[in-house]
Amino acid sequence: xxxxxxxxxxxxxxxxxxxxxxxxxxxxxxxxxxxxxTVTLDGHGxxxxxxxxxxxxxxxxxxxxxxxIGIAFRDAQAKAAELSAQxxxxxxxxxxxxxx
Numbered sequence: 001x002x003x004x005x006x007x008x009x010x011x012x013x014x015x016x017x018x019x020x021x022x023x024x025x026x027x028x029x030x031x032x033x034x035x036x037x038t039v040t041l042d043g044h045g046x047x048x049x050x051x052x053x054x055x056x057x058x059x060x061x062x063x064x065x066x067x068x069i070g071i072a073f074r075d076a077q078a079k080a081a082e083l084s085a086q087x088x089x090x091x092x093x094x095x096x097x098x099x100x
Contacts, residue, residue, distance in 0.1 A: 012091055019087045020044075028083055030075025032068040039072040043087075045080045047073075 023043030030039045036056035040048040050072075056065055 015091055016088075019091070023084060023087060026083060028076055028079035030072040030077070030079060032071035032075065037065070037068040037072045039069065039076045041073075041076045041080050043080055043083050045077055 026043040027040050027048055028043070030041075031037065033056055036053045038049075038051040040051075042048055050069065052065070056068060058064070
């Protein structure tokens with residue numbers, strides 16, 4: 001096997017590990033209900049926190065709160081995926097392989 005290719009593969013693997021570590025330390029937030037619900041995830045998409053404003057909590061309307069939490073979570077997930085794609089994108093180009 002080409003030693004140069006192996007060296008490139010090791011370098012990319014190290015960069016990938018570094019980026020994965022960095023993503024775990026970054027956060028993204030998704031919101032719903034004009035900020036009534038905020039969900040914060042790390043760069044891997046793991047839940048860090050949920051913040052609810054007092055206006056979001058209506059004991060007579062729990063369904064709306066549930067919906068707002070789901071919307072905020074999906075918003076945060078999309079942002080986490082975008083962050084990951086931004087960080088990983090340059091690595092795919094560094095391989096020099098078709099289709100990556």
